[in-house]
Amino acid sequence: MRTERQQRLIDTVAWVRIEHGLILCARPRGKDVFYIPGGKREGAETDLQTLTREIREELTVELAPDTVAHVGTYEAPIPDALVRMACYTAEYSGTLTVSSEIEEIAWFGYADRPHVPPVDQLLFDDLAADGLLAG
Incomplete structure (x- = not known):
């Protein structure tokens, strides 16, 4: 018999775009917090389908599927849930x-870490440890 309540899972996919030691972040309308671009899966979408759809919707660019790599x-x-974020790099075409x-x-550089949610901060930590994210 389970005594603990099942925690709700928020399953997301994110695009890690780093240029010159800085990572691309986006602030949705009506929100105060910046996030790594991406979003929630719809139905039975794969990570790649979710990623390409979300990035097209949010940033109006097309990701090159053959360049997608899991980071x-x-x-x-977070209160009442667990956020899971699968992160991928990819080349793109178009203008952000x-x-x-x-x-x-x-x-954002590593110094901007406090301005993103906890799950994004974990990614910032790894990128900084790997020397990919500037201070």
Whole structure:
């Protein structure tokens, strides 16, 4: 008999885009927090399907499917749920432009870590440890 309550899982996929030691982050409309671009899976979508759809919707660019590479999967608790974020790098075509869902984009270094959610902070830690994210 289980005595603990099943924790709700928020299953997300994120695009890790690093340029000049900075990682691309996006702030959705109506939110104060920046996130690694991406989002939640719809139905039986694969990670690749979710990633390409979300990035097209949020940043109006097309990811090159043959360049997608898994960086890592991170999990962090939030009130009443556990967030899982599968992270991928990929090349893209087009011009990064905010969509109607996104208020602004910014390039963050490790010093900006406090401005992203806990699961994103885990990714920042790994990228900094690997020398990929500037201070």
